[in-house]
Amino acid sequence: MKRSFVFVMLLAAVPLIQAQGVIYECSDSPATQRGKKADAETRCKKVSLSASPSVGADVPIAKKPVMLTSAVASPASFPRVDEATQKARDSDRKQILVDEASAEQKKLLDLRREFNNGSPQRRLDEAVAAYQQRTVALKNDVTRSEQNVEALNRELAKLR
Numbered sequence: 001m002k003r004s005f006v007f008v009m010l011l012a013a014v015p016l017i018q019a020q021g022v023i024y025e026c027s028d029s030p031a032t033q034r035g036k037k038a039d040a041e042t043r044c045k046k047v048s049l050s051a052s053p054s055v056g057a058d059v060p061i062a063k064k065p066v067m068l069t070s071a072v073a074s075p076a077s078f079p080r081v082d083e084a085t086q087k088a089r090d091s092d093r094k095q096i097l098v099d100e101a102s103a104e105q106k107k108l109l110d111l112r113r114e115f116n117n118g119s120p121q122r123r124l125d126e127a128v129a130a131y132q133q134r135t136v137a138l139k140n141d142v143t144r145s146e147q148n149v150e151a152l153n154r155e156l157a158k159l160r
Contacts, residue, residue, distance in 0.1 A: 101152040
């Protein structure tokens, strides 16, 4: 039993021992893809391993490109809109947001009236389960409408 355990442990360690060998990073150049074979020294390079084995230790870390914080100028061929057209678009956008906000506010008032602080008016043909489902749906609708009003008000505040 003890010998079989040691044997199994040795078998499990074989891949780990083999992984400690020399590792080469090879690139396939267009010449090798066309059928011309280059020797391993010209298209492969040895990858150095770190002393402490860890996940990804043998993978070279690529430097991330540095992002410029300054604004990049638009190219000369970039289409421009004259100032009057842009002001008209901005006022149209603002009017659309004001209209949506007032419509959503009206919808919210109607939903709150129907919800009646968690006790909506029960219908004559409505069963208890259906009433509870309608109450939950009304509560969800009120919450969603409140969130919509808040979002529209935030957008309007950005324009002012």
